[in-house]
Amino acid sequence: MTTAPPPSPPPPNPLSFPPATFQKLAPKIFLERHLQSTPATRPSGRNPDTFRTPSLHTNSLSHAHGSAVVRTGDTAVVCGVRGEVLSLAAGTGGRIVVLRTGEDGRGKNGEGEGDEVRERGLVVTNLEMGTGCSRDYHPGPPTDFAQAVTARLHRLLLSNKLISSQSLRILDPNTEEVKAYWVLYIDAVVISLDGNVLDAAWASILAALRSTRLPQAYWDQDTEVVVCYPEVSRYKSLDVKGLAFTASFAVIDLGAGKGGKVILSDPDEFEEGVCGERVMVCALEGEKVGWIEKGGGVGQVAEVVECVHRATERFKIWEQLFAEVLGSSG
Template sequence: MAADTSTAPASLAFPRATFAKLTPGPFLHAHLKQSPPIRPSGRTLIECREPQITTGSLTHSHGSAVVRLGDTTVVCSAQGEILNASDTPSPPDADDGDLLETLGLLVPNVELSTGCSPAHLPGNPPSTLAQSLSWKVRTLLYGSDLVNPKDLQITFTAPKIDEEDDASVPEVKAYWTLYLDIMFISLDGNPFDAAWLAVMAALRTTRLPKASWDADTEAVVCSPALEDYSRLTLQATPVTATFAVFSTANPLKQRSEAESWVLADPDTSEEDVCREAVTVVLDGSNRVLGVEKAGGRAVGKESVRECVELTFGRWKDVNAMLP
């Protein structure tokens, strides 16, 4: 009898990477259904990626930082330029609490470099993500009262002509304007947290030269001596934490039958399949500066409370890492 040369049918199992690309939602769901739940990256639900912070890399700027959050890498440069008070439309009161925002002395600009992610390849139309991030960073810069306005004022006190004159009152002659250029070299999820962390690290290391008003030339003169440079006085340490919510909600099923999981510091693969997100901003002194929720209906008060508590723990870790 002739030997049976038939072979077993080929396996229809897909490799892990192929399964993740073809069906990202079920792929993530299969991991979260485990006990205990584990994410495809190996992280737990509340585990964040460990930030790597490097400062002082850009020697031409007054402050700089490079932050890496997993495969998300962002560079922030802080550069100061002088704005003469005479060039402002209507110089505000020096004690104005909104002085920085009134004059626009903090100017963030976010850029996504070509090739930083599959969504930003050559030939692809520009996205609105950069504009949205710039606005969110700007709102938090002014809303948190982070920078002391006096650090950005350049004053001049006129000398007394004779001893009978009253003491002269310092007059604001110019302001420092801080331009914050934020460039994403690579992007793998959670861009706002990475951008803000880079801004904080850059501002923590920003040193401005000593500037004084020359009455003879009616211009601002900066000292070139390094020992005359001074650091900014930051009045708070705001920290952001973003959470993505994965839900099995289906229009054909009751909402009570749906399951949901809150994922801290989501990467791109998780963001793509999560329809709901929560961002918490706080400064560590039991002050919640903001809670933003977008999309979905799975998050309730308990979930928001959990996100706030996790953000307090995140604040301690990030504050210890900042320079």
Template sequence: MATATPQSSLSFPRETFAKLSPHPYLLANLQPSAKNVSSTRANGRTPNQFRTPHINNGSLTHAEGSAVVRVGDTTVVCGIRGELLLASNVPNYRSDKATTAPSARPGYNEAKELDLLVPNIELATGCNPSYMPGQPPSVLAQSLSTRIYSLLHTSRMVESEDLRIWYQPPDLSEGDKMDDDDEESEEMEPEIKAWWTLYIDILFISLDGNPFDAAWAAVVSALRDVKLPKATWDPEREVIVCEDEVEKARKLTLKGCPVAVTALVFRKDQLKGREGKSWILIDPDTFEEGLCDETVTVTVDCTWRKTKLLGISKSGGTIVGMEEIKEIVSSAEERWYELSKLLGG
């Protein structure tokens, strides 16, 4: 007599469960039923674990500086090209002497006032299923450009002196001595004839979460790769002349090495407030970003052997307080020592 074989239970792959019930799926990973199983995320990382970064400089031939940054499945290409801005083309810029120019005033941010650093972010077709071809610039691309622009100027990483092109007038007083020595010395002061404007183009060719951290790392790495041609003012033709020799090109003197770290807050019960259990997820991916409504980004710089907090931005939620901020800053310090080796900081 034949025995009936038991019917196999219906089972689905992990990816199917993640799509059908994303919140319970992530919660089951962070809060496993077995006590001997550690808390992990759906991607296998611990809550405070970063993805491995990969950085390659000088990938673009026709750019003053470039970098390719890959963090997990998020890949960013940054190219920086330099263009000249003549002082004669700047409206109301009349004081061109070294001691009377606006740049001589304390606290004057020349790069910001003259828009010498111009970032632009583009999300390439195919980088993420959410971005279709033929669409206008997305809200994400515009907000990222604004945040990159703000951090470039608040960090003061690019020295304005590196962007200036000076001209020293010849000394004509030998043949015709002047009676007033002060007036003579004033005429012989160097003049700013032009500035370098850096156009920072950032292209996402793959996007799997945490776009700001990857974009900022690409910007810092590309700025460290920039080599500007030697430029001088030709008084006879009244033009800027750039040297072709690569040996005469100079690198930027960057101040510090800022690193940005983003974290999300995942709540066990989305309907509860601060009293519910929650987890801080460092360096989130796209799957985690869709399940969290509170985001914190901190920017630190440990170049001078102490942590310099350059900025904290927070959006949504009510869970993150002082203790959570300290935890994120501590993770950012660890990330800085890892990334600074790749960025050359």
């Protein structure tokens, strides 16, 4: 009786990597394979036109005149607004006097508008990358990235003219002459970063401004100082005019016959590192556009139009969230 030979061993498996390793070795191909699937799906599981769900909390900082925390996915930013007095009178040194509870006086807002916010530097914006927000950022001086985002945020704030200069004036109640101003120091700190920090930081700034309440103040002609009332009940809300929200996009070119260009809404950190073309749209009320930025790649009108359409839809989501948290009046 003959014995059958032992079965031959199975052929070795072809070389393969887990998805996480493949993502690190060939990030662009990894993203392209996901977008070429049916239906197109990003590595995060979102569709190309899907934004991350935002969340908003206000008045989280007890020592700020206004504050907000915004989270979109794993990107989170906390913003605080602090008001300080800038005196225009010579020799005062910008002194502030806080009345004792029970003392009285008169305060009155001036009339008329001007571009005082820009001319007098009444808004100071700063963005800081918090320690541990991402593996790529460490303690030290501000990075070029943080300074670039700070400049974009400041430009957006001034170009949209959201802050009324009238609400920042401190007047002499007798002559209605402007004697001092409130200067707003806006500090945003990124506590967690997973891409698209601009949209989250901008929303946190806008929410913090809309929650800001400044002490009632007036110019005392006898002592030549700015007088502020200590009672919280006398605090006045900052006059923020309208709403404006940014929507950022990353564009990747899959090539002819493979899907062409694909626009990714609200890109995460991985997608930002792969895609070289960026678009940012600042949407205003009434489906208007206040600002468009385009960088990298060869832009096409159809791409920008699609980004504008998505930005107006994103505006509605932010508008509803602000109404729920801050109230329809802001």
